[in-house]
Amino acid sequence: MSQKVLLSSKEIHIILHRLACQLLEHHLDFSNTVLIGIQPRGTFLAERLAKILKEEYGIKKIELGFLDITFYRDDFRRGNKPLEANETKMDFLVDDKKVVLIDDVLYTGRSIRAALTAIQSFGRPLEIELLTLIDRRFSRHLPIQPNYRGRQVDAINEEKVKVMWKENDGEDIIYLINK
Secondary structure: OEEEEEEOHHHHHHHHHHHHHHHHHHHOOOOOEEEEEEOOOHHHHHHHHHHHHHHHHOOOOOEEEEEOOHHHOOOOOOOOOOOOOOOOEOOOOOOOOEEEEEEEEEOOOHHHHHHHHHHHHHOOOOEEEEEEEEEEOOOOOOOOOOOEEEEEEOOOOOOEEEEEOHHHHOOOEEEEEEO
8 A cells, every 4th residue: 555645734724725715705704604514524624714714814703514414325324334423513504595515525426415415404505515625536426516626636446535634633634545
């Protein structure tokens, strides 16, 4: 097994700021926009973006939630081990709001499809956008594309993208792993 660094900490920092600027350009003051990180790994990205928008761009109020999609997935009964759900933390409704779903890696599109189903439990959004740090473009099983992407990666065959966050893994780095 070999691994190659796709993005260093500095590159991730630059991409996060670019994504924050793109969000700011499209949502201005965020008065009618909510950011929702998809559990578990999209939450780190969502928190980082919310922090950048507040601290560096002066956005006063950002509604930030975390959405668990475990039991909305179409493959949740296929594994041998019992599933462990994450906590959904959303203290707001999404009725008539612009929702930005946030996840670290867009792979087959199945997680996003599950998130689209799960979000309906919290109301009917005005519109839904997708922000992803890594877009694995040759791996899609469903016709889902991000509105905002950090980096597009052509990972094929058995290659895996591993995103590591300082808050959880001790450092910010993204690897492409060959099995």
